[in-house]
Amino acid sequence: MEITKEHIKCWINKINEKITENKCYLTKLDQPIGDGDHGVNMERGFQATVNMLETTSYDTVSSMLKACALSVMSKVGGAAGPLYGTAFLRMSLHLNGAQLVTEKMFIEALEEAVVGMKKRGRTEVGEKTMIDVWAPVVEKLQKDGAFHASAIIQTAKEARNKTEHIAASKGRASFFKEKSVGYIDPGAASSYIIFEALAETLEEGACQRG
Ligand code: ADP
Ligand code: MG
Numbered sequence: 001m002e003i004t005k006e007h008i009k010c011w012i013n014k015i016n017e018k019i020t021e022n023k024c025y026l027t028k029l030d031q032p033i034g035d036g037d038h039g040v041n042m043e044r045g046f047q048a049t050v051n052m053l054e055t056t057s058y059d060t061v062s063s064m065l066k067a068c069a070l071s072v073m074s075k076v077g078g079a080a081g082p083l084y085g086t087a088f089l090r091m092s093l094h095l096n097g098a099q100l101v102t103e104k105m106f107i108e109a110l111e112e113a114v115v116g117m118k119k120r121g122r123t124e125v126g127e128k129t130m131i132d133v134w135a136p137v138v139e140k141l142q143k144d145g146a147f148h149a150s151a152i153i154q155t156a157k158e159a160r161n162k163t164e165h166i167a168a169s170k171g172r173a174s175f176f177k178e179k180s181v182g183y184i185d186p187g188a189a190s191s192y193i194i195f196e197a198l199a200e201t202l203e204e205g206a207c208q209r210g
Helices: 005-021 023-033 038-055 061-076 080-094 103-121 131-144 149-165 172-180 186-203 205-209
Strands: none
Touching (some): 005 186, 023 038, 023 172, 080 103, 080 186, 103 131, 131 149
16 A cells, blocks of 8 residues: 555544544543643644645655644644654654655654654653553554554554553653553543544545545
């Protein structure tokens, strides 16, 4: 399967739709172990990115991802904006110069995204952050060598739910130490949404036709 600009646009649109639907849920997750702005941050940033994609044309998947990176970085804000922005930027850099993006290349780009996010956040798996979803999902993709929608969704969901049992050691939630146990991490929840949107995008023929 080839990953096209239409796929990327569809992915971002789906993220935006799902974030809008789940804005209150994300906000509620960020209240007990943060400052309650994650839903608002994500909605603002992804709506701006959708608007940008509607009004601009791009030559390649890479250049489109780069524009998304800059938009997400500056418009989402908070801790999550620069981290998600880094993910898109790393993907863009990995795919730079490619006219055709294969499934394998896209999986490698996602691996690069995780490397970049860990570096930017100085985060490893098990610290109750978005990395706790990104790392296992991308590991699963690497192992499968292909996008299987149900496997992506299941892995992401399990990973998101596991963050409930972890005490945070990064981000605002780390101020709560052991008291952060018992709550799902908001960034893990929005990352689940990002991968659910990706799985649905690559599953649906409609997006391929644009
Ligand atoms: P803020 O914490 O500035 O209010 P958000 O509420 O938008 O920003 O995002 C919070 C989410 O960001 C957390 O739930 C967590 O998943 C993620 N996060 C925070 N710090 C880090 C970090 N150092 N590495 C990875 N993810 C992080
Ligand atoms: Mg917050």
